[in-house]
Amino acid sequence: MLARALSATAAVALLFTAGCRQDMHDQPKFIPQRGTTFFADGRSVRPQVENTVGRNQLHEDSYFYTGFSGGKEGDAMPFPVTMEVLKRGQERYNIYCTPCHSRVGNGAGMIVQRGYAQAGNFHTARLEAAPLGHFFNVISNGYGAMPDYSAQVTPVDRWAIVAYIKALQLSQHATAADVPVGAHVEPLSFIAEQEGLPANFVAEWTVPATAVTGTPDDQPFVLPGTGSATVGTTSAKTPTPAAKVTTPATTETAAPRQ
Template sequence: MHNQPKFVPQRGTSFFADGRSARPQVVDTVARGQLQEDAYLYTGMIDGKEGDMMPFPLTATAMARGQERFNIYCTPCHSRVGNGDGMIVQRGYRPAGNFHTARLMSAPLGHFFSVMTHGYGAMPDYAAQLTVEDRWAVAAYIRALQLSQNAKRSDVPAGEAVQSLRNVASEEGLPATFAQPWVMPSTAVTGTPNGEDNGIPAAVNMGPAPAARTTGAAEPQKMQQTR
């Protein structure tokens, strides 16, 4: 195979008139699997503006997938509730977006898709980690998070009783402590979108961030002086 006529990458040739061995794609052909007929699915844009609907029907499975992917890829910076106070931010990263501001509460779904696809400011894109469908599932889950953090008593349909946690605990056979105030880890956050008190106890103090680790051969003495 070594000794046979072939085109070596990036080398020229006298065979084609333009002298290039690497050929341009044949006009009007599309590689298998790259047709992308549904423009909205791939761009989130309708007539140049971010659209506000799912490109495919939202199912419980897709929502669960969105939750799972969000918890893997987004919580380190945005936290489990999406207020932008994740562990990386607590350790000094630029504050990530808070999904519960008025602007993002009313942002169209396509905006979240677009941020994941192209990145946003200091945030890298997640196009390589999340498939197109996964990005939509995460966008839908962010919408659910927004609703969950902004729920009011009046959201429960009239006539339906709101059960106390104590009742839930005894019905489900859970320990009575289930109904007591929970101490949430700081990544689960205590803030509410409008800043009002939500009765959740303050976050556990995780203590100061650990000092930067020195790599094997580094001189500890010197490292300390520069800090």
């Protein structure tokens, strides 16, 4: 009885197998990057109609999408910088930039400490003098060992990061005159102690010995023609304790000054 049931099942399966055809597989269709005899030029992919632009590809404001104006890196933001823009820039910076450049932008991020190529220090004379468009260009297209982040970070967020980088640079030159009237200032060392941070938290910024540079003289890589600095030159400044500004409504902690 069992053998008869198995035989019937096999017969049904054979019937369905015999009914299978290759119509779906062999149907006329265009396969990307393959030729065809349907069109006279032999191409299956048709060229765009002249003067058409794909959706979201117009990029009419070329400076917003490139950071270049008149063939040179521009030095202006394409939109007003508000506190919301800076907060967004800080968020994106902390996600994508700190692994290499660190939270304070000194180029000694965690993966640099683990042996990755030395990242740029935003607090050198060369990068402090660099135009805004330079940072946007680097984020978009990469620089030296740094890959591009055009796929991960949208243009508007790239500009927000640029604004935050400039805010980081400005923070390293803050003086008592920049403190709001009535605000209380405390040394960073006192803040570190109160927060239970290690003593080296306020130590001088240094590049770890594990970092690699990829240059013959073990100095940061600088592309030629991008500024007065050349390969093998660095600019260092001695950090001074930053401050914690406390107002009745807000509390802000500044980064170590360099």
